[in-house]
Amino acid sequence: MSKGYCSALLIGAVALIHMGLAQAGAIDDAVRRGVLKVGTTPTYMPFEMTDKQGRIVGFEIDLLKVMSQALGVELELVAVPYTELVEGLQAKKFDLIGSGMTVTQERNIKLNFSDSFIVVGQSVLLHPSLMGKVTSVEDLDDASYRIATTEGTTGDAAARRFLGAARLSSFATPEEGVRQVVQGKADAFVHDAPYNLIALSRPENSALLALEQPFTFEPLAFGLKKGDFDSLNWINHFLNQVAQDGTYDRLHDKWFKETAWMAEID
Structure with missing residues (x-):
């Protein structure tokens, strides 16, 4: 076996090792x-x-x-x-x-x-003033409503898809989105259902209403x-x-x- 052939085999083996590590x-x-x-x-x-x-x-x-x-x-x-x-x-x-x-x-x-x-799926938290006025997510698809979401989430994407007629604002954290509704700066908050259910259990959010049925999969x-x-x-x-x-x-x-x-x- 020639030295050149041996060298080629050695180079090939080293290349394969490096390729394996890279992958x-x-x-x-x-x-x-x-x-x-x-x-x-x-x-x-x-x-x-x-x-x-x-x-x-x-x-x-x-x-x-x-x-x-x-x-x-x-x-x-x-x-x-x-x-x-x-x-x-x-x-x-x-x-x-x-x-x-x-x-x-x-x-x-x-x-x-x-x-x-x-x-999970997206659900909606509502300001208490909307009791009896909003009974489904479709009711919120109106320019008179202010919707809060969390930036970069599927809740944000869902709001833009289903509530395009409303006035949408996104925030860095879900806590801030919920706070907007509590303080009356937003009418509704769209986020994953497990989070919203837990948020409702907090005393500071207890007055909020919920459309508990998720509207996405x-x-x-x-x-x-x-x-x-x-x-x-x-x-x-x-x-x-x-x-x-x-x-x-x-x-x-x-x-x-x-x-x-x-x-x-x-």
Whole structure:
């Protein structure tokens, strides 16, 4: 065998090794470094939020903790504004997005999504002055109504789609959107149903009314970089496993049926 041929084989082998490393997915990277980095926006009760000790907690966070344990790695949460999640993932600031993100066709062009871990929908909170005047979301599609949403969310997109005739304003956090209605600066707030139901339980929001029936169908999932099919495969099998062994039901009941956690939220 000639030296030139040996050199060619060696160069080819090195190239294949580097190619394999370059194509390693988020899960492989997390295992290699011993840390799973997840981008999240902790303003979405009960999925991800900040407690009185400044810790990020919630249903999705608990799922991610179990995921990290299954991988044998630590969990590192990287808090960023919701509108910066996709950009942060693409810039490799974290391995995946775990932030109550709805799977949409527009987002799916930029991301790959895991199987959905829960399905929610948009609902509406109303100012008490609208009692008897507004009985459906269609009633709000009028220029006389002021609608508040959260910037960059599917609630914002749904309001623009279904309530185009109304006067729409988006805010950085859902808390600010609800506050606009409480203070009479907006007539209604559009956001995911689980958040709105919990917001109603807070004393400062108790006077608000609710159109409780969701008017959209929205699956939530983990977001990964395009082409990271190995990581998608692992996460989908993980979601199936926790659904079968009772872990998912236990966490779901903790955050959606029990209320003890509310006393710990800032």
